[in-house]
Amino acid sequence: MTRDYSTFLPQKTTPAGAEIRRSIITSLGWRPFFSQQVSADELIDTPPVRIVEVHRKALHVVGDGIDTSIRPLPNVTVGDWIMLNQDDTLLSRALDRFSLMKRRAPGSNLQIQLIASNIDTAFIVSSCNPDFNVARLERYISLAMEADTAPVIVLTKTDLAADPEDYIAQARAISDAVPVVALDARGGAPREQLAQWCKPGQTVAFFGTSGVGKSTLTNALAGSDAIETQEIREDDARGRHTTTRRQLYIVPNGCMVLDTPGMRELQLMDSASGIDDLFADLHALSAQCKFNDCKHTVEPGCAVRAAIESGEVDEARYTRWLKLKSEDAENTVTMAMRKAKDKVLGKNIRKIQKKNKKSN
Ligand SMILES: Nc1nc2c(ncn2[C@@H]2O[C@H](COP(=O)(O)OP(=O)(O)OP(=O)(O)O)[C@@H](O)[C@H]2O)c(=O)[nH]1
Numbered sequence: 352m353t354r355d356y357s358t359f360l361p362q363k364t365t366p367a368g369a370e371i372r373r374s375i376i377t378s379l380g381w382r383p384f385f386s387q388q389v390s391a392d393e394l395i396d397t398p399p400v401r402i403v404e405v406h407r408k409a410l411h412v413v414g415d416g417i418d419t420s421i422r423p424l425p426n427v428t429v430g431d432w433i434m435l436n437q438d439d440t441l442l443s444r445a446l447d448r449f450s451l452m453k454r455r456a457p458g459s460n461l462q463i464q465l466i467a468s469n470i471d472t473a474f475i476v477s478s479c480n481p482d483f484n485v486a487r488l489e490r491y492i493s494l495a496m497e498a499d500t501a502p503v504i505v506l507t508k509t510d511l512a513a514d515p516e517d518y519i520a521q522a523r524a525i526s527d528a529v530p531v532v533a534l535d536a537r538g539g540a541p542r543e544q545l546a547q548w549c550k551p552g553q554t555v556a557f558f559g560t561s562g563v564g565k566s567t568l569t570n571a572l573a574g575s576d577a578i579e580t581q582e583i584r585e586d587d588a589r590g591r592h593t594t595t596r597r598q599l600y601i602v603p604n605g606c607m608v609l610d611t612p613g614m615r616e617l618q619l620m621d622s623a624s625g626i627d628d629l630f631a632d633l634h635a636l637s638a639q640c641k642f643n644d645c646k647h648t649v650e651p652g653c654a655v656r657a658a659i660e661s662g663e664v665d666e667a668r669y670t671r672w673l674k675l676k677s678e679d680a681e682n683t684v685t686m687a688m689r690k691a692k693d694k695v696l697g698k699n700i701r702k703i704q705k706k707n708k709k710s711n
């Protein structure tokens with residue numbers, strides 16, 4: 352079948368029937384940012400597809416009339432767009448992303464884990480129960496800001512809380528730049544409450560620990576109960592990890608929704624500017640410190656400490672800021688050292704291989 356891929360190019364007059372095709376691909380999140388990266392010929396030869404699921408041995412990709420599994424490609428993640436080479440899928444080209452969420456991979460092994468790409472809005476989900484944790488929310492928000500994804504705090508289980516207002520106030524105090532929505536995730540209400548972010552062509556994602564209601568919210572947006580959810584023990588607010596993979600769903604209004612498994616350990620790395628964005632006031636103050644390399648602890652002339660002493664800045668928030676910054680810096684340096692080491696190792700191996708070749 353010959354497809355008219357001109358409909359994927361930006362701002363062209365559309366031939367008859369193209370509206371339908373364009374709506375499929377734009378519903379999947381295709382936009383000028385991607386079409387600007389490809390030539391007309393490439394569009395014809397290699398149709399664009401979006402990675403909706405990553406398995407160890409396969410990528411699930413979806414495009415116009417395409418819904419298939421292909422062999423894994425290096426350095427891609429759920430949400431990525433690739434130009435699919437149907438003759439040899441390993442030659443497919445991944446397009447640049449407008450946003451990328453990543454973290455230090457859990458465990459001791461020093462790797463970066465790509466979480467998701469091309470996400471417009473990150474819903475950071477937390478329940479109105481004792482599991483609510485400001486430091487954790489700040490961690491997720493910094494990650495989203497670093498990734499160029501707009502964070503929104505979603506507080507679930509308002510129906511179960513004696514005083515949801517207290518949680519809402521704490522969430523609102525995190526940042527003026529981060530909206531807060533409080534809701535009962537079950538039923539149809541979240542669809543309206545989250546509608547301003549879930550417009551056609553947009554990609555939204557739910558992040559948060561296990562059992563907070565991410566799958567329930569995904570179902571609410573999809574208007575179905577297709578995704579399995581599980582009762583959790585509300586007494587200790589522990590979940591059972593129902594969702595085990597990240598998966599992008601297309602929902603009836605033409606928006607893409609990513610459900611993610613609860614992340615137990617979220618270690619930041621390469622996220623200095625995301626942290627600065629979230630703690631913009633502290634970041635601005637630190638520019639006024641006497642010493643350029645002020646650590647804002649015991650140094651004389653520290654503008655941050657002065658603001659704490661005058662009561663302008665909350666000390667607990669300052670402590671969380673320092674902790675996130677030092678964790679991020681440590682992980683970033685460790686990772687850079689590892690990369691440098693790998694590079695030297697690779698060079699040495701190549702040298703030895705060359706030598707061996709010569710002596711053979
Ligand atoms: N009463 C009430 N129950 C909720 C609400 N949100 C979620 N639940 C319930 O909490 C349980 C866990 O919800 P899930 O949607 O599976 O949570 P999850 O965040 O997807 O969990 P994982 O898949 O383990 O990461 C289910 O029994 C939901 O029905 C809410 O706002 N109110």
Ligand SMILES: [Zn+2]
Pocket residue numbers: 637640641645646647648650652653654655656
């Ligand atoms: Zn200082």
